[in-house]
Amino acid sequence: MSIEALCCASPSLALIKYWGKKSGRRNLPATASLAVTLGGLYTRTRVILDRQDSVTLDGVVQDPARFKQFFDRLRQKAGRSLHFRVESKNDFPTSAGLASSSSGFAALAVGCTRAAGLELDSRELSGLARLGSASAARSLFGGFTLLQAGAREARQLYGSNHWPELRIAIVLVSREVKPISSRRAMEATRTTSPYYRAWLRSASGLLEPAVEALRLRDLNVLGSLARLSYARMHAALLASDPPLLYWLPATVAVIRECGLLREQGIGAWETLDAGPQVKILCLEPDLPRIRERITALDPELKILVASPGEGANCRVRG
């Protein structure tokens, strides 16, 4: 009888960023990352076995090459020739710098495993998800996660209840698909940016104090380290040949507004990924004020609010 797996996962937002891959083809991250799983944003994925592999995302057929290594690994684990039909939907904008590949591959890992009748533990699932997207190794878990440089799988440091009042206000600056995927941009940074080595050297120094600030739930220390991490990552990107710039005028306006808010004693710590959206780390009581100030900047800016969420889950029918 054919099994239908219905899965759900939330994106993983890195506070300390991974950017760049170790050489070789196993998709191992060159820098360590520390992240929070964004509860409130979901990728929902349905997987069934089929005669050939196919993936649609929000109804759009995806390039099979992007999934081949991932499906091949599943076939290898299962020891038989399986094929997967995958239908996935995001309830937030796709490929716009909201880490949709992290939740996408995490949901795919749990879904395909269940559809294939395999029993994998969470470490193995995290390693499998990493083949699709390194940040997906983290999305497997809820709460706060760590993916070490060169590691095959992520691990959970704390569950979502470690810091219940933490909020992430996601300012949607643009709904356009980003001009260059993070995969290609990372490779361009590695091969053409003279700052790539400096990025690798400086990245390792941010991790330990950030893990400690997370343990202490110290938003000001964690937020300032998160700012250094994204700013250095984007500096390396900007120094690529040709230069890579994801920011839009509204991105810069929101970054500056966060600076003004902090000057006025409101903890609003922004971070950015490979896209123009700005994610603001803050505490729940400050959220109304932050929302008001961003809306005053531009009433068209939509704000999504996430809190530390749960890891990927799956149920089967049939």
Ligand code: PMV
């Ligand atoms: O996992 P990928 O290949 O989509 O790359 C994610 C890169 C960043 O989002 C910029 C940083 C991170 O650690 O998530």
